[in-house]
Amino acid sequence: xxxxxxxxxxxxxxxxxxxxxxxxxxxxxxxxxxxxxxxxxxxxxxxxxxxxxxxxxxxxxxxxxxxxxxxxxxxxxxxxxxxxxxxxxxxxxxxxxxxxxxxxxxxxxxxxxxxxxxxxxxxxxxxxxxxxxxxxxxxxxxxxxxxxxxxxxxxxxxxxxxxxxxxxxxxxxxxxxxxxxxxxxxxxxxxxxxx
Numbered sequence: 001x002x003x004x005x006x007x008x009x010x011x012x013x014x015x016x017x018x019x020x021x022x023x024x025x026x027x028x029x030x031x032x033x034x035x036x037x038x039x040x041x042x043x044x045x046x047x048x049x050x051x052x053x054x055x056x057x058x059x060x061x062x063x064x065x066x067x068x069x070x071x072x073x074x075x076x077x078x079x080x081x082x083x084x085x086x087x088x089x090x091x092x093x094x095x096x097x098x099x100x101x102x103x104x105x106x107x108x109x110x111x112x113x114x115x116x117x118x119x120x121x122x123x124x125x126x127x128x129x130x131x132x133x134x135x136x137x138x139x140x141x142x143x144x145x146x147x148x149x150x151x152x153x154x155x156x157x158x159x160x161x162x163x164x165x166x167x168x169x170x171x172x173x174x175x176x177x178x179x180x181x182x183x184x185x186x187x188x189x190x191x192x193x194x195x
Contacts, residue, residue: 008192009115011060011071016158020178021070024194026187033059033071037084045077049109050122057111057120064115068190071111074177076153078104083153092143092154099153100134100164106153108174110183112190121186125179127170129157134164 008028010021021028033056039048057071076083078098086092106129111122134142147161148154155161157168157175173180184194 007067008187009060009064009067009069011056011069014072014177016156016176017072017178020173020176020180024180024184026192026194028070031060031063031069033057035059037073045075045082045105045107046109046124046126048082049073049075049107049124050111051109053109053111053124054113054120054122057113061113061115061118066116067114068187068192069113069115070183070187071113072109072178072183074106074108074152074174076104076106078102078153085150085152086148086154089143089149092148093139095154096131096134096139096142096148099131099155100139101131103128103130104153105129106175108177108179110179110186112186114190119190121189123182123186125171125174125182127168127172127174129168129175130166131155131164132166138164 010028010030011033013032035055037052052073053071057069061069083095105126107126109124113120145160147156147159157165171179
């Protein structure tokens with residue numbers, strides 16, 4: 001008797017999420033979901049990442065008849081304010097100026113939908129991140145690398161941005177954009193077992 005493995009579809013164009021999933025050694029394909037990412041202002045950060053993750057997964061699963069669709073979303077929250085991706089260099093400078101010397105929280109949501117049955121599960125993880133004090137010149141130099149330009153909160157912990165992160169409390173991969181322990185646990189309930 002042959003065992004059939006559920007196929008996994010990543011509903012994201014993020015190279016970081018692709019790399020993290022590849023590191024788990026599971027086969028998957030990528031179908032990019034282009035969804036409206038606006039949310040109601042009264043939503044908590046947890047609900048924002050859960051809603052957006054589910055929205056991304058649903059946009060792909062609605063087009064499929066089989067497979068497990070994985071959607072994910074990450075936001076940076078400082079003093080209750082959500083910091084998304086910067087619109088330009090001055091926006092990146094504004095965000096990094098706010099974050100420097102401060103602790104903030106990164107939230108990553110994970111949603112899975114079985115395209116055949118429409119069964120879904122959604123959860124999230126959060127991690128505290130402390131950015132060291134930065135000078136104006138350091139912020140400008142970091143922005144000049146272009147790394148901050150497509151990242152929530154205008155920094156990447158897995159890149160040059162690691163040099164501005166003083167410490168974290170929680171899951172590193174939540175900050176990168178896909179909490180792997182949470183994702184693996186959720187995938188196992190959909191028949192995709194990592195270990």
